[in-house]
Amino acid sequence: MLNTMALIDRVQLELGAQEPWPKDAKLYQPYEVEQILLSDNANCLAVQAFLKMCNLDFVVEPRANAEAMSPSGKVPFLKAGAFVVSELEGIVSFVNNKGISLTEKFDQEAKSDMRAYMSLVHNVIEVAELYISWVDKETYNEVTSVRNGSIYPWPLNHIQNRAKRNQVIKKLKVLQWYKKSTKEVLEEVENCCQALSDRLEGKEYFFGTSCELDALLYGHVHTVLTNTKTVAMKKLADVIKKFNIITEHCRRIDEQFMRRSSCVYFG
Structure with a gap:
């Protein structure tokens, strides 16, 4: 099938x-x-x-x-x-498949490296976002449950939130992230950002020209830096702000491709 x-x-x-x-x-x-x-x-x-x-x-x-x-x-x-x-x-x-590719001139080694770093973003930063959203009590109560349940009437919103939370927690358990402390989650993110920063150092984009890895990291960095409503969300943003290379990369894409002006949260 x-x-x-x-x-x-x-x-x-x-x-x-x-x-x-x-x-x-x-x-x-x-x-x-x-x-x-x-x-x-x-x-x-x-x-x-x-x-x-x-x-x-x-x-x-x-x-x-x-x-x-x-x-x-x-x-x-x-x-x-x-x-x-x-x-x-x-x-x-x-x-x-339409003949439009950002990586057309990349050799196989560059393409493999790109996929590896994309996996790193997915497996660390994205999983950390899920952890903060669904495991951290303050974030779940004040942000996640409100937003996720906003399109449903009571009591369906409560039922849908519980079902979604159980689904995410099951994934976090499989990935062995559920029992981590918030401090351990933030340390994972910091190590990930260090690896990304080291790879990006001295370049505007990871492989000289923009590619899907740049787009992926931009999406996550911009989201984390602009969503700081709870203590855990602020701590996650603070970790990323330690890495000027990464925040400048986000600012660059924001201005060049998204046509947005620079904002104070990149400081």
Whole structure:
């Protein structure tokens, strides 16, 4: 069954490659202010940055049920003509199949390094965002439960929050993060940021020109630095602020691709 689904996905990507990029491409995601959570916000921003790096037209379409609409159950997802593709990796593949690639001139070693650092971001910073959002009591009570349950009436909001929290905690247990203390989580993030900073030092972008790794890190760094409503969220932001190379990288993408002005939170 899985092989069949993979074959269908591959065929769809190949068919999509035959069509020009549509002028009305739409990127679906949750509402930013009222609903979106840390990790989802980061991944949505990463896809937006990637598409802008590729000079592709799209509009953001907020939907309260974006997660349920997504073919993978995760946000964001892109509707380009007759095709619907979700998450950064899937959208990158879809775009690449149209002959548009940010890594076309990369050799195999560079591509392998890029994938390794992307895995590092996913496996540390994104998991830390999930931990802070769903395990830290203050963040869960004041931010996560309010946002995640905002689209449901009572008592469905309570039921949905419990179901989602159980799902995330199960994932954190598998990854052996659930029993970590907040201090240990922050140390993991600091080590991750040190590795990323070392790789980025002396360069504007990780591999000389912007690529999906730059977009992914941007999404997570920007999200963490602009969401500091609780003590744990502030501590997470403070860890990243220790690394000027990373915050400057975020500022650079913000200004060059996202067309935003510099803000004080990058200080």
